[in-house]
Amino acid sequence: MTSPSDSSWAHLVVASMERRRSDVAFRGHGVVRTHGESRDRAVRFAHALTARGVGPGSRVALVVEDRADAVEAYLGVGLTGATAVHVNDRLAGPEIAGILDRADASVVCATAGHLERVADLLRGSGTPLIALGLPSSEDLAASGSTMVPDALAEPDRPGIVGFTSGTTGTPKGVVHTHRNLARIVRHMPAHDGLRWGSRCGFTGTLAFVAGVWGVVLPHLYVGGEISFLAGLDPERWVDAMIRERTNFTYAPTPLMRAFAAEVRRRPAVLEQLDGVLHSGSLADRDTVADLVDAIGPRYVETYGMTETGAPVTATVPDDWRPGSGADDPYASAGRPVPIASVTVVGRDGASVPSGETGEIVVRSETLFEGYLGDPGATAEALPDGALRTGDLGALDDAGYLYVRGRLKDMIVTGGMNVYPAEVEQVLALGDGVAEVAVFGVSHPRWGETVTAAVVPRPGAVVDPSALETLVRSRLASYKKPTAIHVVESLPRTASLKVQKDELRKRFDAS
Structure with a gap:
């Protein structure tokens, strides 16, 4: 057999x-x-x-x-x-x-x-x-x-x-x-809490391969249903979910606040809803808190990448109830799932103390085999069987992971490390700010200096000096952007990741 x-x-x-x-x-x-x-x-x-x-x-x-x-x-x-x-x-x-x-x-x-x-x-x-x-x-x-x-x-x-x-x-x-794909498909229902016959309001897209093996195939495996909803505004998205008695959906980062508002307007959508997944890009903690306030412990935050197959960390319902062990559950990506382990290491490869930022290193039962036709890149990514993700993060004492951005995006200014995600979280609180990206540009004295590009909300006016004051009030002075550029949009890849290299080229005077 x-x-x-x-x-x-x-x-x-x-x-x-x-x-x-x-x-x-x-x-x-x-x-x-x-x-x-x-x-x-x-x-x-x-x-x-x-x-x-x-x-x-x-x-x-x-x-x-x-x-x-x-x-x-x-x-x-x-x-x-x-x-x-x-x-x-x-x-x-x-x-x-x-x-x-x-x-x-x-x-x-x-x-x-x-x-x-x-x-x-x-x-x-x-x-x-x-x-x-x-x-x-x-x-x-x-x-x-x-x-x-x-x-x-x-x-x-x-x-x-x-x-x-x-x-x-x-x-x-x-x-x-x-x-390995069979292993991923069998794992994902437990990871996302899918019931047998789960009905998915699929706001993601098959353009991203993780949507294939991470959402669509696991739903078919549990005898579930996929309703293609990508591109709908939150009102029509919720219309479809109520009509189709949706159990599971995905919340794209740009739609999280609007979805939360629509849920509050029509709470009937929660009657059948088991889970709302968010992954793939960082959302500021206040946006997460707003959505959790609207949907309760149905919210699931995860961390993973194409190379890990399945996510390697996830939040659970108790993380949104009193007594969570996380330093800040709204800023975390949860704790490692049973099939994975996560460590954070310094430049020497040794684990760093809890709370300290370093590179995220992952071991998992669903890690990829290697890069197609590129043994050199494979060896670099998997030097000892563990994946060097190239992502920056920190673990708290309870083991919750906090993602700080990409290692290549870390800014070294005057010998001090600045993690863009930390500055972005503060700038996102500013009046009229819809999107923000923080990056480093060259500086003759400090090596690099912190710079930001900000997209205003429709009809809003953003005051760069007010944003600088906001950052100064919450973070060390060396983390404050020395320039804040107001732009119409952020350059993105086809998978919607911000292209910070393009922003550096645009705003680095050197």
């Missing part, structure tokens, strides 16, 4: 979907599909790929929108034993071309909205392009055998490759094996 650890992640998921055949799996964009329908479509697609020579050792790149067809394609690729190469569909054409070139895929799949530009990128390459979600007469998932292919003989082959954001250079391909 084949155990789950001997199967691909896709075998694990489709077996669960078979048990919930008549229940809805997907809603959105005019499509409602049951688990049985989507399970069968995934299996048929797998057979169609196999007939085209796709199997273990093959790579299939996917450039997809938020559609049921896209998830079914991922499942189909997984069932063949091939490697699914995730391509963020928000990237520009040259960026997609670069990833496709590095992926060396034998087949590329694209949903309707991306067919034309992907076809242009592939012209002359000889690489086949498969269209997803076409009319049934041309749909590879519409007919054929629904017998699930045999489980994998080699589950330690690459299962999914997801590329990093590339904020400081070329994105790296993060490799997770079929076995």
Whole structure:
């Protein structure tokens, strides 16, 4: 008998979907599909790929929108034993071309909205392009055998490759094996507190690979439902959640306060709601406190990255009740989950005392295998089997993690270390401030000096001198920005991370 650890992640998921055949799996964009329908479509697609020579050792790149067809394609690729190469569909054409070139895929799949530009990128390459979600007469998932292919003989082959954001250079391909992805899918329901049959109001997007293996696949594994809600304003988001009796949703950082206000206006949304997840970017503590005030202990904050597969820390409901052991639960990312351990180290690699900032180092059962075609970067990231994250953070006496930003973004001014996240938290309290980024620029005397870019709220006017006074009243003088620039928007990557290198180039006079 084949155990789950001997199967691909896709075998694990489709077996669960078979048990919930008549229940809805997907809603959105005019499509409602049951688990049985989507399970069968995934299996048929797998057979169609196999007939085209796709199997273990093959790579299939996917450039997809938020559609049921896209998830079914991922499942189909997984069932063949091939490697699914995730391509963020928000990237520009040259960026997609670069990833496709590095992926060396034998087949590329694209949903309707991306067919034309992907076809242009592939012209002359000889690489086949498969269209997803076409009319049934041309749909590879519409007919054929629904017998699930045999489980994998080699589950330690690459299962999914997801590329990093590339904020400081070329994105790296993060490799997770079929076995590890199955481990992630089995772990996530406990991590996020998903009930059997959980209904997810998915405000995230398949553009980010963590949304695939961290939210969508675990919901299918528990027989749940995915409703595609990305792009909705908080009023329509809550409308859908009330109508669909949503149990779980994701709160994007820019919408947290507006979502909290909408919940207070229509508390009926809380009747079925079990959890609201936030992750992926730092939110200031007052925004977190505001959302927790509105939704109570349903809030879940996590810390992780593409390389960790699953998050490695998380808050729990008791963190939002009196008696939490955290120094400041609203500023923390929770404590390590059972499958992971977290330490904070100094430049010498030794652990630093609690409360002191250093680099976050992670060990976890779901760590990635390595970077695609880059053994040097793999060895640098995993020197002893633990992941050097490149993130700065601190642990308190109770083991709660506080993320301070990226190691590369730390500012050294006059020999003193300044952690941008600490200054950003204070500036976010200023009148009229919607977004803020703190970074260092060169200085002839101090080496670097603290600088900030601030985006005002709509209709508001930001006073830089008042913000400087605010920082001076709360932080040491050397942490105060010597320049605050008011800008219309912050430059971001396709995964919405702020590009501080771009801000340095714009505002560094040297």
